[in-house]
Amino acid sequence: MNGPLIVQSDKTLLLEVDHEQADACRRVIAPFAELERAPEHIHTYRITPLGLWNARAAGHDAEQVVDALVQYSRYPVPHALLVDVAETMARYGRLTLTKHPVHGLVLTSTDRPVLEEILRSKKVQPLVGERLDPDTVAVHPSERGQIKQTLLKLGWPAEDLAGYVDGEAHRIDLDENGWALRPYQKQAVEGFWHGGSGVVVLPCGAGKTLVGAGAMAQAKATTLILVTNTVSARQWKHELVKRTSLTEEEIGEYSGTRKEIRPVTIATYQVLTTKRKGIYPHLELFDSRDWGLILYDEVHLLPAPVFKFTADLQARRRLGLTATLVREDGRESDVFSLIGPKRFDAPWKEIEAQGYIAPADCVEVRVNLTDAERLAYATAETEEKYRFCATTATKRKVTEALVAKHRGEQTLVIGQYIDQLDELGEHLDAPVIKGETSNAQREKLFDAFRQGEISVLVVSKVANFSIDLPEATVAIQVSGTFGSRQEEAQRLGRVLRPKADGHEARFYSVVARDTIDQDFAAHRQRFLAEQGYAYRIVDADELLK
């Protein structure tokens, strides 16, 4: 017994990366355990019921899981844990949703007591129809999503084998001219298509859009794409025109400003969740065409009402794209039951190792506040403290020094507070993109930045999502949304796109020492450190010298 894996009593798995069997072990545990942390030596995976059910959905059985644990474990695996794994996995697939020629949709059980148990639940009763035979009960097709959600909450996830409608056919091909889908992107598309519906987890910058395009080319049907905001919608459109046989005319944008419904329609979450007089006026979008595929970008940000709409769309193929399954609101189970199980997952570092993501050098610059600033900080109101220490003048100086140091490189300065950004823009003589900047202006600036006409861009948090700045090699973060780990990951993602010259990206985080800024930074960085991006710490004084 000298395996690379240590099974902990709290159901975490510790994988020693440098062990000779580590890769083999990683391959067998990845289907059922979520990678939680991936720092340099020991990676932490966690076994959760959802993870085990994901594995079941992917065709793994309990025996494989137990074998994997026992085979690679360094110490004896607690018997109770193995039993628990087997029991949890056995819960998936006892109930199946299938098509029925007469009743439309039926719920069938291979284990009658389970069916009895769930039928006794008050939450299930309104969702089911008549009992067709001891093992089968009719379900109204419109409750397909609801019942899956409810059953998962009861701990008996149903396997959805009821299939999908093909939707309105529409010719979509990949235009692989001078480029090709990367191997992992192909795997992701295949995994999704084979599973029918589900989520593909890829790190930022790993080309999730292309996975979407690949899925569309597989489906060859009208597609509804849901994205987080307008900039991102344009980005998708641009990318689709470039990478597929689709033309501008075939792609519609459904946003606050434009309401086009075309064979491929890109809608923002915001417009869908706009509520007027208690109703969602834009819901009809879902019914306006016979969609063959629905794509969800950034599933981890999917707003709650969209889940509700999704529940009614269970007969259509759904593909979720995300960098992480972790949701700050803990609704991972809804993603599982409504969009589908995880179909593909590739850790950040692995893709980096394959050269598809630029390696990044993360540096935390510790700034010493001046005595006057320290005093002012000490006397500031609690709610003002973060703002104060995040926007100190000393930080500005350091930022200027950093920009000067990387003169000639495409540099992004990212911050939270508009006045700080305005001031920085002034000092650095760089344009500032913030909430009030018009979309046209934004795209113009982005374009100029892309072309290298301007080399420094100051952006507020509007740039957090889905903008594509291929040539940004340096990002300087001066302030953030408190301790948001997701934001940190997104921002790092800005510089992770592969660089033309292949040189290392730099991510600076300017932090005021001995203040809550430092605490927040520590919290944010923990996520990156867990992803294997270790921070280096540099004293500002050294930079300013």
Place this chain on the structure above:
Amino acid sequence: MGTTPEGSSPRTLAEALRARSEQELTALLRARPDLLNPVPGDLTQLATRASTRASVVRALERLDRFTLQTAEALAVAPEPGRYETLLALLGGDDGDLEVEAALPGAVETLRTQALVWGGGGRLRLVRTARELLTPSPSRPSPTGLGPTVAEATAGMSPGRLQEILAANELPTTHDPVSAVTALTSLFTDRRRMGELLDQAPSEALTVLDRLVWGPPYGEVTASPTPPVRWLRDHGLLLPASPRTVVLPREAALHLRAGRAHRTAEPVPPAVLPARTAASGRPAGVDEAAAGQAYTALSTVEELLQDWHEGGPPVLRAGGLAVRDLKRTAAALDTHEQMAAFWLELTYTAGLLAADGEADERYAPTPVYDEWLTLPAAERWALLADAWLTATRTAGLVGGHDGKGRALSALGPEMDRSAAPEVRRRVLELLASLEPGTAPDPETVLARLRWERPLRPGAGAGSDGVVDLRSRMAAWTLAEAETLGVTGRGALSGHGRALLGPADGEPQPAADRARTAALTTVERAAAQSAAATALAPLLPTPLDHVLLQADLTAVAPGPLERPLAETLAVLADIESKGGATVYRFTPGSVRRALDAGRSASDLHTFLATHSRTPVPQPLSYLIDDVARRHGHLRIGAASAYVRCDDDALLDEILADKRSQGLGLRRLAPTVLAAQADPTTLLQSLRSIGYAPSAESPQGDVLITRAHAHRTPPRTPPVPVPDGPPAPDDTLLSAAVRAVRAGDLAATVERKPTAAPTARTPGPGGGLPRSTSAETLATVQAAVMTGSALWIGYVNAEGAASQRVIAPVRVEGGFVTAYDHTADEVRTYPLHRITGVAELADDPA
């Protein structure tokens, strides 16, 4: 058996014992050690003591099911019993090879235990045992048999007996004895009985079917149905009381084809391997058990480490409060039942005890510190041995004792004398399987129930309530797994060693009562054997950890103790199991600094014990915390000396005479002193300086202005001559009070029928009247609405006189308007000493 020739059969148990060899007597005393206390004077005394009820009950309770069945069968057989009769009763008419094989052993056991004496043809059950086992209406026998014909007909009229004989077409006899004999011989004759029953109406057979396996009693109405009447006429049902009938034993035995028990169980049920016997690899079992054993050790250490500086308080009734148990369970990340097990384990192992102080708390014992220094395997062996031999039973925690009091962990009333024997026996049963085989727990329980059947009336029933022994056995299986004695349900190698040297082959049935605890020497040997077996399986402690940039340290296995202790201070434990994950936080680093480590210490420590370079963020974290640690210093001083001239302070510090003042230099211009300001001032003056005192605000205090003041005081209120002038309200109230009081005191009473009962004078004591008189007068007053003068003694015993106008009398209380108090009040009648009518309306 068969040592005593049938011809010279002993007449008493004492005689039988006298004929026994030394070994046989030794065996008896070993099986029934209660006979030894005190050592009996002679064999007669021994025999007497062996026949006492308490001793016999104790012996019977320790018999296995078949031996007990044998004793029960003997109790329903005619006295003295013949071996063949016994065989027939147990094996039935058709015989049973297994019974035949097992019976000699069972009889021999009974004989060894002096429950049975006499030779093969004349087996006698000790009288007390017979009384205990023979069926009687009040105490049904497990055999479900009723009384014999002779017993059941004891009070029957001879005429009735003759009628029964006639109904059965037997010749009449002259006396009841021969009638009974005739009837008995009919019932015991299988052929004739068969013919008789062939004639019976089919409903009658149904009735018999209901009674045949017991209980044999049935209720009848005054006019029974024809089938019951037929049975009664033929003596197949005999009257037991006016309303009940009983199926006589001989008839029942015929219907049962001679069997005393529905099923004789001559062979103990086998302990079977679990159906889902996964991976029966002994090595796998040992590894799993060793892993669990290691977890057990770390849990115990964690628990006691948690209570390192004193645990929770001891309840006044003894034991641990439920709240504290919950807290402990949460700390150990387990459920309460499990927490109770760990607590009891440490307690029985002597690692934990109450400290015996005034505010009694639990705390680790000195033994714990010694225990910690032992190698892991020996530590485990000590725990496991303590568990195996303890009578304290952790499984009871959370339940209630006979008086309904909750049983608390570490509390009293937790001892169950059977516990060690059950634990040992369960493990022995596990040991009887092939190594590495897990048993089916049900078969283990069945086997235990066979070996020690529950006597009816000796506790819980069969339905729902599970008897204590079975529960203990179930606990044993669970606890053995937790402790790592078993792995994946099968007994591990080290667990086997714990049981002592193997006795070789599975023990023969007769030997099974020999589940005796080991002697101290044997225990020590077993412990060290277990430790030796376990040692190579336990992971060897590591001397290094892996440090990572996300500020965690992973110990990929158990750590050497000093390392683990330091790390536990320096970092928070995030995840436990085979490995330990530590997380460094500013708080944890500060803790280490508070514990007296310096930053450079910590750097060196991490560099020494890390296999990998120390990540930069971690060094920064330590430096950051260290930089601010102790930046502010806090201490206590009584006074200070401040001077702008450093040289003068140097001078004072250097002066020998200032040494008693506890002066310390805090800054070039400040000295702190332990002496209070006044002393300091005087001392410095006496040395020859001219210090001045400072106020808290830093002003110089001027001595001349020094004056003594009281705390804030209010000026005295003027005291006028005489009371203040009364106002109208007061006056009217006063007048009313005076008038009412006057009324009570001076009013003339109507003369009553008994003037002697009256109090001496109007100004004198209370009116007196008898209670009947009182009641009548009060009731009359209610009717007339007139006022009364009463004497009343209040709850404090103070007597008073009042004038009341009664409104209502009920339930021993008078509700009345009290003129004296000017309100409606209620008076208990018994407190009214007497009443008198008022002569006249005073108004």
